[in-house]
Amino acid sequence: MVKDKFIPGRRSFIKTTCLVGMGLAIGIDSLARPFNIFHKNAAGVDVELSPFILIATDGTVTIVNPRPDMGQGTLQSIPSLIAEELEVELSQVKIIQSDGKSKYGSQTSGGSTSVRQLWTPLRKAGAAVKEMLIKAAANRWGVADDKCYAENARIFMKGTDKSLGYGQLAEDASKLEVPLNPSLKDPKDFKIIGKNLKKLDIPERVTGKAVYGLDIDVPGMVYASILHSPMIFGKVVSFDAAAAMKISGVQSVMKCERKMIHRMAEGVAVIASSWWAADKGRRALNVKWDNGGLDKTLHTETYFKACYDAARKSGINFEEHHDFQTKFNGAKLKLEVNYETPFLSHVPVEPENATVVVNDDGSVEIWAPVQGPAETLNEVADYLNVSPEKIKVNATLLGGSYGRKAYIDYVKEACFISKAVKKPVKVIWSREDDIGQGPYRPGMLSHMQGFVKDGRITGFHHHAIGESILGQVFKGLSDDEADGTICEELSTRNSKYQFAGAEKISWTNVKTEIPIMWWRSVNAANFAWGQECFIDELAHLAGKDPVDARMDLLNDERYKKVLQVLVEKSHYREKLTAGRGKGISLFSSFGSICGCCMTVSKVNTGIKIEKVVAVMDCGQFVSPDMVKAQTEGNIVMGISAAIKGGIIWKNGVCQHSNFNNYHVLRLSEMPELEIHIIENGEAPGGVGEAGLPPVAPALGNAIFAATGVRLRNLPIDINNLSMVG
Amino acid sequence: MAKYIITVNRKEYTIDVDPDIPLVWVLRDYLGLKGTKFGCGIASCGACTVHFNGNPARSCQLPISSIPRNAKIVTIEGISGVTLHPVQEAWIEIQVPQCGYCQSGQIMSAVALLKKNPNPTDEHINAALNGNICRCGTYDRIRKAIHKAAQIESSN
Numbered sequence: 071m072v073k074d075k076f077i078p079g080r081r082s083f084i085k086t087t088c089l090v091g092m093g094l095a096i097g098i099d100s101l102a103r104p105f106n107i108f109h110k111n112a113a114g115v116d117v118e119l120s121p122f123i124l125i126a127t128d129g130t131v132t133i134v135n136p137r138p139d140m141g142q143g144t145l146q147s148i149p150s151l152i153a154e155e156l157e158v159e160l161s162q163v164k165i166i167q168s169d170g171k172s173k174y175g176s177q178t179s180g181g182s183t184s185v186r187q188l189w190t191p192l193r194k195a196g197a198a199v200k201e202m203l204i205k206a207a208a209n210r211w212g213v214a215d216d217k218c219y220a221e222n223a224r225i226f227m228k229g230t231d232k233s234l235g236y237g238q239l240a241e242d243a244s245k246l247e248v249p250l251n252p253s254l255k256d257p258k259d260f261k262i263i264g265k266n267l268k269k270l271d272i273p274e275r276v277t278g279k280a281v282y283g284l285d286i287d288v289p290g291m292v293y294a295s296i297l298h299s300p301m302i303f304g305k306v307v308s309f310d311a312a313a314a315m316k317i318s319g320v321q322s323v324m325k326c327e328r329k330m331i332h333r334m335a336e337g338v339a340v341i342a343s344s345w346w347a348a349d350k351g352r353r354a355l356n357v358k359w360d361n362g363g364l365d366k367t368l369h370t371e372t373y374f375k376a377c378y379d380a381a382r383k384s385g386i387n388f389e390e391h392h393d394f395q396t397k398f399n400g401a402k403l404k405l406e407v408n409y410e411t412p413f414l415s416h417v418p419v420e421p422e423n424a425t426v427v428v429n430d431d432g433s434v435e436i437w438a439p440v441q442g443p444a445e446t447l448n449e450v451a452d453y454l455n456v457s458p459e460k461i462k463v464n465a466t467l468l469g470g471s472y473g474r475k476a477y478i479d480y481v482k483e484a485c486f487i488s489k490a491v492k493k494p495v496k497v498i499w500s501r502e503d504d505i506g507q508g509p510y511r512p513g514m515l516s517h518m519q520g521f522v523k524d525g526r527i528t529g530f531h532h533h534a535i536g537e538s539i540l541g542q543v544f545k546g547l548s549d550d551e552a553d554g555t556i557c558e559e560l561s562t563r564n565s566k567y568q569f570a571g572a573e574k575i576s577w578t579n580v581k582t583e584i585p586i587m588w589w590r591s592v593n594a595a596n597f598a599w600g601q602e603c604f605i606d607e608l609a610h611l612a613g614k615d616p617v618d619a620r621m622d623l624l625n626d627e628r629y630k631k632v633l634q635v636l637v638e639k640s641h642y643r644e645k646l647t648a649g650r651g652k653g654i655s656l657f658s659s660f661g662s663i664c665g666c667c668m669t670v671s672k673v674n675t676g677i678k679i680e681k682v683v684a685v686m687d688c689g690q691f692v693s694p695d696m697v698k699a700q701t702e703g704n705i706v707m708g709i710s711a712a713i714k715g716g717i718i719w720k721n722g723v724c725q726h727s728n729f730n731n732y733h734v735l736r737l738s739e740m741p742e743l744e745i746h747i748i749e750n751g752e753a754p755g756g757v758g759e760a761g762l763p764p765v766a767p768a769l770g771n772a773i774f775a776a777t778g779v780r781l782r783n784l785p786i787d788i789n790n791l792s793m794v795g
Numbered sequence: 796m797a798k799y800i801i802t803v804n805r806k807e808y809t810i811d812v813d814p815d816i817p818l819v820w821v822l823r824d825y826l827g828l829k830g831t832k833f834g835c836g837i838a839s840c841g842a843c844t845v846h847f848n849g850n851p852a853r854s855c856q857l858p859i860s861s862i863p864r865n866a867k868i869v870t871i872e873g874i875s876g877v878t879l880h881p882v883q884e885a886w887i888e889i890q891v892p893q894c895g896y897c898q899s900g901q902i903m904s905a906v907a908l909l910k911k912n913p914n915p916t917d918e919h920i921n922a923a924l925n926g927n928i929c930r931c932g933t934y935d936r937i938r939k940a941i942h943k944a945a946q947i948e949s950s951n
Contacts, residue, residue, distance in 0.1 A: 141894030141931045195833035268890060274893030276886040277879070278830015282896055318796050318813055346820045347813065419834045419842050419930050420896045469896025470930045496847040501835040508806070695890055699933070704895055706932025729839035729928060738921035740934040 084191040122174070123152060129237030131158050131223065136168040136177045137184040138394065138441055139271070139420075140468035140475070140699060142758045145186050146269050147692040151188060153261040155196030155255060157220040158236075160270055161739055170443030170463040171375060178442035179417075180476050180588065182660035182756020189754045197252035199243070206242035207234050244630035257690075257751070264693045283439030284498065286425045291494040294487050296326060296347035297355050298337040298507050301368060302585065304359035314340050314355035320348030323355070324490060329453055329482040330509070332543045339487050343590050345498050348350045361573045365722035367583045370413060370513065381517035382758050385576035386550060388557035392520075394531050394574035400402040401525035401529060401571075405611055409516040409600035410783040411766075412716035415732060416511075416589055420469020421504050426484035428493035433460045434485065441476040453482050454489070464595050472707070473588035477509055491535035505732050506724040510717050511589030512537045512582075516600025521571065527605065527619055528571030532560045534597055535578045537586055552577035556593045560601065564658055566626040567605070584719055590707055591759040594659040595766065599784060600766030602655035607780065612767045616771060617642060617654055631748060632656060632665040632687050639746050640667035640683040650680075651775025655767035660756030662688040664701070666764035668741075668772040676789035677773055679709065679741040684761055686745065688750035698745045701761035705743060708736040708765025716785045800864045803828065804873030809900045812862035821859055822870060830871035834928070837913040843925030844900035845870050846870040853926075871899040874906055881951065885944035893931035901927045905941050914945050927934050 133152050134347055139145035149165050168174040176187065200220045204544050207225035208215045217228050226233045230349045242651040257264070276281040299306075328335040340351035366372070398404060424438035434456060440446045443465040451458040461592035484497040499507075517533035534556050541547035557575050562568065589595075609619030616636055624630050633656055637643065642652055649672035656665045669681040692696050713732040718725040726732035766784060772782050779791055800809050803826060807828045810825050817836075819846070824829040834842030838853035845854045846869040847862075851936055862868070874880045879887075882905050901924065908923040910916055915923070920941050929937065 088800070139894075141892075143893070268887065272887050272890060272892055272895075273879075275885075275892040275898055275900060276883045277875065278828075278899045280895055281829075282832075284833065285823075287827075310902055344816070344820065344824055346811075346816045346824075350813075350815065361806065417930060418894075418896075419840060419928060420832070420894070421834070468894060471895045474931070498833075501837075501840075699890065699936075701891060703932035706934060708929070728837050729808075729835050730837060733929055734930060735934075736925050736928065737934045738925045743935045 094475045117568065122195055123156065125199070125236050125240040127237050127240055128144065129223065129235050130164060131156070131162060131236065132164045132166060134168050134174065135165050136174045136188070137179045138167060138443065138465045138468060139746055140441060140471040141703070142179065143269060143693065143696040144172065144179055145271050145462065147185055147696060148188055148192065150193040150262045151185075152196035152327035154260060155193045155510070156200050160262065160267065162223050167465050168443055168475040170465065172444065174444070177444040180441050180473070182758040182760065183669040185475065186754050186756055189690070191210070192676060194252055197254050198249050201249045201252045202243040202246045203236055204238045205246055206239040210234070210454050211550050227681065252374055263692050264690070264694070266693060269696075275679070280467055281436065282420050282469040283423050283425070283437050284420055284469065285530060286427055286437040286466060288427065288494040288495065291425060292341050292343060292491065293345040293348045294339045294341050294484070294497045295345060295352040295500070296339045296483060296497065296503070297352045298328065298503055299335060299359050299361070300506070301359065301361045301364040302507060303335055303364055303583065304361040305334070306338060307360050308584045309338050309358070313356070314351035317342070317347055317351045317354060319343040320351040322491065323351065324487070326483060326486050327441040328479050330479050331477065341487065341491055341495070345496070349500065364583070365777070366720045368719045370584065370717070370719045373537075373580065373582045373584065374410065374513065374515070377515035378422065380535045380578040380580055381515060381533065383578070385535065385578035386592040388575040388577055389561060390574040392572035394529060394572040397529055397572045398519050398521055398531065403522070403523065403611055404519070404521035404529070405607055406519045406676040407604065407782055408605070409518060409603060411514050411596045411599050412784055413513040413584065413719055414511040414589055414711055414715050415505050415726070416472045416474035417469030417732065417734060418468070418472060418474055418502060419573050421501060422475065422480035422499040423497060424481040424484040424495040425483065425494060426488045428485055428489040430492070432456050435462045435564055436481060437464040437466060438478070438481050439466050439471070439475050440478055440481065441468070441471055445476070446478050446481055449478060450481065450485055463587040472590040473592070478586050480648065481733045492641060492769045501729065502727045503583060505726050505728065509587035511566050511597070512539070512586040514593065514596035516597055516604070518600055518604040520604060520608045522608055523571065525612050525614055526570065526622060527612055528569055529573065530567065530569045531574040531576070531579065531606070532597070532601060533576045534560060536580055536596070537582045538593070539586055539588065541579055542581070542586055547579055548671050553579065559594055559659060560591055565601065566629045566658070568621040568625045569623065590704070591659060591762040594657065594759070594763040595708065595711060598655065598657040598763035599766045599770070602657060603770045603782065606653070606771045606774065619656075620656060626751070626768055628687055628752070629656065629658070629663055632663050635746060635748060636665035636667050636683065637687040639685065639686055639744065640669070642667060649776060651772050651777070653768045653771025653773070653775055655764040655771060657763040660760045661753075662686060662755030662757065662760035664760045664764050666705075668768040668770040670769070670772040670776050672776055676787070676791050677776060677789070681742040681744070682765070682768070683744045684746070685748065686761060687748040687750065687752075688757050688760065689750065690754045691747070691757060694747055697747050697757050700757045704759065705765055706740070706759030708762045709769070712766035712769050713782055713786050713788050797860070799859050799862070801854060801859070801862055802864070802866065803868045804870060810859075811930065812859055815858050818845065818854035818857040818859060818862065818868070822854065828870050828872050832896055834897070838926075840897070841900040842897050844903040844927065846903060846907060848912065849907070851904050871903060874902070880906060881943040881947040882909065882940070884947055885940040888919055889936050889940040891933050891936040891940050891941055893933055897927060897929045901929065901937055905937070905944065908941070909944060909948060913948060915941065
């Protein structure tokens, strides 16, 4: 695979087309119109919208990947959908990243949507081009289409040794009608999809050649390091730049702004000929901030106290069946507890960074690691008040993201500074900026009520409490409105648990100014903790084994199968020696179902995580190894979220600054991993996030099985369980 | 600013920089060797790991003024010749990287480990690579790939 490092987009696309002469370009317009294909006419004028495939007359096949790769493998998985149907090998294809223009449709890597949304449209695009190439060859040979077939970037005439390369047919094919309903391959004939092909971008990633946002160099570029307000929303009253300006390489110091999605923050930027000089200058700044009352509002303890207060009151009913509250009040065997999850930082190892030039003519070019090239283009157009046509986005490889780089405040900072200094500017956040400035995954509280009868879990209420991303960052929530995205995920429509007595999902919005945003698996990991640990508690209350209790509740064969396979693969039924325990959990998110079993053992005052077995049902998938890799990554991040981290704000200031006081899992703490994938041919589900939510509850349930200690607050200090209440 | 001469990947460079500037920024922004990554600036993540006289070192903690002219510095760009280093081969074989950003540092730590200990146990690997954070969570594969690299090296 030949791969442009960071030069996707319209201009380079057209340039390539002109260089090689006549070619065929074909694509899809949007998800709403999943098969709107346009092609290049004979005059060489581009009339196509959203070209995803270009076949040049020299035979070069270029595929535009519309979903940036942050490690989840879209650089290979998405082009695979086209290549499979087009009958080309990935090694024959040049892959470039889309540039945010609307013709490529939705381009955000997020919500584990890439393969799910593009599975059919991109296969159809590949299949349509193949049919056009076949027809072009058949026409040239004067035979029927069905006498020809495609293989390995050539069209062959059956029963003869005649063949023509795609490049030789591209021009003829471009003049043909685009078939609207091309036939897709039978999965049994797949050569790429479902196979364990090596990722072709890996050699660049092990030789230091892969180009991430941080590696971008633009001629004439200067660097900026920004001192953000330690209380995030503090206002700059005044600043003394004298000491900073004395540092060799520092060129200027300016007040700047950080446009977050929902509000504005302020900072002071130091611009210099190197980032080191800029950052040294920043450390020499003396800034006076007006922090208003932020010391009281930016305070996690106050926030959680408000959440616990809310747990003592009724929330907004999202749904209630069979009058849960009355039945709960009258139940003999019942339980009412709270489960807490902390705020978390994403901490991608590549810090937030962006290189931007805002030119005098109003045109803008951006090079940055972003999850959404289209969102970047549109948000910057709004922010700078320039037309989208004047903006070129080069979406680079991302050095990790996990949701953070879908939030492009750092790109807008570079826009602001470049506009002021009239030069290309590279903004690099320090790790301290990354951890101290948010946005974070919100901390949440699950207020749980349940009851059991005759050895069965019959009543279940999940009262979800906390700040809503929808509410704080986007549309806002009215006073009587539940966060529907959260509540729907907790509904029995998603869990597939059927409670014979009654059930209820409710919501209370507790507001905070601490900025929040999507974090891998969004709120699923917050609330799976409460749901799946509480099911375990109720199972014990009912005198049932936690797996048997779940089987008893489930009415869906796919969920049952995941649980069955998990029980089998984890040897759940085998007797363990004293001081060891296994915990199970099951959660569905992003269109997939994942079960997790953890084995832990008592060690001194704490426990050790010995082994994690996960079973993933994500329906059809592109690469089993990529599914495994994503699930492994989710287990690691899920364990980090359960036993490390926990962002604390106190009196307006984040109490963490770097990896020495905000911890993530390290290699020596790695348990043994085992991943099993269910193969069932169902519609593709998400793979990048669904493995994370069941991790923490499997741990909590395993700790209970091994020690008899039921933990309800994350994070857990696994080395010292006696300290936890 | 002051003039310094350093040797990186067997090549000598003369640079005029601030005496405080850490090696990671010299490599990246003055020598164009961008395979070495910045992650934390306080030696807590390992993304900037290079070899300093054969030992793994966090280049964010090495001010240029502290580096002797005859010190041998090797970066990710310097470990392979015509063919890839066995550690890189193993990383490809096991399909270790996800985003890949931390992998230069992981690989530099692994190469240094195998030089000293051609057949490391899991415990040796834990000790040698515990300073290298991978947020994508490729640790299990890193362990497997180091064992694989040890195999490749012993069969060469």
